[in-house]
Amino acid sequence: MRRATVYDVAERAGVSIATVSFTYRQPNRVRESTRRKVLAAARELDYIPSANARGLAKGRTGVLGLYSFDLLLEHPLGQGNPASDVGLKSDVDSDLDGAEPNIRAYPLYVDEVQRGFELECWHQGQAVLLSSSDDGKRGESITDLAGRVDGLALFSWGESPEALKRLAKTIPVVMLSQSKGDLPVMYLSFDNESGMNRIVDHLVDVHGARRIVFIGTLDFPEVGVRLDIVKRRVHKRGLPACRPIDAVLDHRVLYQALAHVVREDKLPDALVCANDQMALSVMDVLLDLGIRVPRDVIVTGVDGILAGRFATPALTTVQLYMERLGRLAADSLAERDGQPWKEPRSAMAPARLVVRESCGCHGQAV
Structure with missing residues (x-):
């Protein structure tokens, strides 16, 4: 069955497509009676507004990105996967044998920062896009992520400073665990x-x-x-x-x-x-x-x-x-509303x- 579009809702409610758009994006610009009529038509048609379309209309995606060198750590660093030589099934089965989660692998520094970032995005009404990759595809992965978000927090940067400078001209960028630098980004670190x-x-x-x-x-x-x-x-x-x-x-x-x-x-x-x-x-x-x-x-x-x-x-x-560092990163990006910094900024979390x-x-x- 064909998915309902903004045109279908406008026809059912007897309004323009602009009015349907305003109902979702700027409801204060639509009379209450008209808004109720549009929402009723949308419910009848099972219409779901496109986040991408809303983003295009505003020039924003409503999403903040977090790129990490290690979003997940399956085993403690320096200790290999004991089941890696016998395949995934053995590893999964071993988890079902009563073994408890290993706190040497989780939660770690990255996990706590990520939690703070996600919590602050939740409070700010922002979606979160997480990404990581191996060293060989790091630059490509970061560039792809940057094209889909309004702001980006990075744990690491393996490319040239010039590449980061170019990226920072398009969206606001936060560098995590770096206390200073001369690029137009926000440097966030600890005391x-x-x-x-x-x-x-x-x-x-x-x-x-x-x-x-x-x-x-x-x-x-x-x-x-x-x-x-x-x-x-x-x-x-x-x-x-x-x-x-x-x-x-x-x-x-x-x-x-x-x-x-x-x-x-x-x-x-x-x-x-x-x-x-x-x-x-x-x-x-x-x-x-x-x-x-x-x-x-x-x-x-x-x-x-x-x-x-x-x-x-x-x-x-x-x-x-x-966690506070992650919250600070998300809050700093949300405040920019997609606008890059023009000069270096820095902030610090306590210790x-x-x-x-x-x-x-x-x-x-x-």
């Missing part, structure tokens, strides 16, 4: 300065730490920012220079790096990890090496993911308000120190 300074001060003042080592994947801009802050704070406190360990989230890689430190008898007083996922993996490796946390070495993280709270020992971390057993304290916020 890394306050959070990392507090963690160094706590380690020094409460636990007497002097040798502090930073562990993280230094390719990520946010990790580099946190490392620089720790280095400056350690220097300001008159401690030996903080030497970083550049390592990815892989058990074997971390094991080799930390085993070398242990063999050389250079185990520091504290390992400050770039994020909670790294910290949890570091604690796994230290356990395998026979190193006790926090008795032999302190371990701290950044993010405040749920898994850190239930780890053994519970993880001391810089708690980031990730706080939460001390738990992995540094030798009992749980509390600082």
